[in-house]
Amino acid sequence: MPTAIIADDEDLQRSDLRRMLQIVWPELEIIADCEDGGDALDAIVRLQPDIAFLDIRMPELSGLDVARASDGKCRIVFTTAYDNHAIEAFKLGAVDYLLKPITEERLRHCSLRMQEQTKAGAMPADLLQIMSALDQRLREPAESERIRWISASSGNTIKLFPIEEVLFFESDLRYTRVVSASDEGHIRTSIKELQKGLAPEQFWQIHRSIMVNPHAIARARRDEMGNIFVELKNHSEQLKVSQTYAWRFKSM
Structure with a gap:
């Protein structure tokens, strides 16, 4: 059957x-x-x-x-x-x-x-x-609905990030980190909500809580346990790829 x-x-x-x-x-x-x-x-x-x-x-x-x-x-x-x-x-x-x-x-x-x-x-x-x-x-959102700038807080300061300068977004239960090469801030918008205002392939989701700018990726590597990590061009953090999104790096 x-x-x-x-x-x-x-x-x-x-x-x-x-x-x-x-x-x-x-x-x-x-x-x-x-x-x-x-x-x-x-x-x-x-x-x-x-x-x-x-x-x-x-x-x-x-x-x-x-x-x-x-x-x-x-x-x-x-x-x-x-x-x-x-x-x-x-x-x-x-x-x-x-x-x-x-x-x-x-x-x-x-x-x-x-x-x-x-x-x-x-x-x-x-x-x-x-x-x-x-x-x-x-x-794909309508052209008028696309996110151009991110207003993120850092302490008592509001910082403006052009969307093309954002390296990655990382969410927890309360906030989403907005990380550029030289700065970062926090917003209350979830990854799922952010996706609605981003152009296709502008950011890759690599984990349920992480989206990365593909132009910011220097390389992806596997560790001895088979886990995939993304290394960035202008930032020291390494981002773990969940198995759900490992297909993006299938050729490895």
């Missing part, structure tokens, strides 16, 4: 999708319900499903992050509330999408397509490139 996981941070959405899948594809076994991206990625690695139904917007790791980190281990179907204009980004052949609210008719069509692809066996060879293209299309 083919197997699948469902990942969505809304209980009702997961249960509705499970119910409709039982109707349109009764042979499909749902082997995991996941509430966030981290659980979804863990389920893909541990259970090796044939298909993953991934919500685009989930806490910590988005559906795009999970699909990219899974590196072709299963077929991907995205569930999304994006409008029809943004849906053009999905028409790349190797992945499918379900626009919320999901209809039984659209799910039936998607299920038939997944059944055909599962029988064919071959996985798309260019999944990482597809994920990068989707990421760029779906996350």
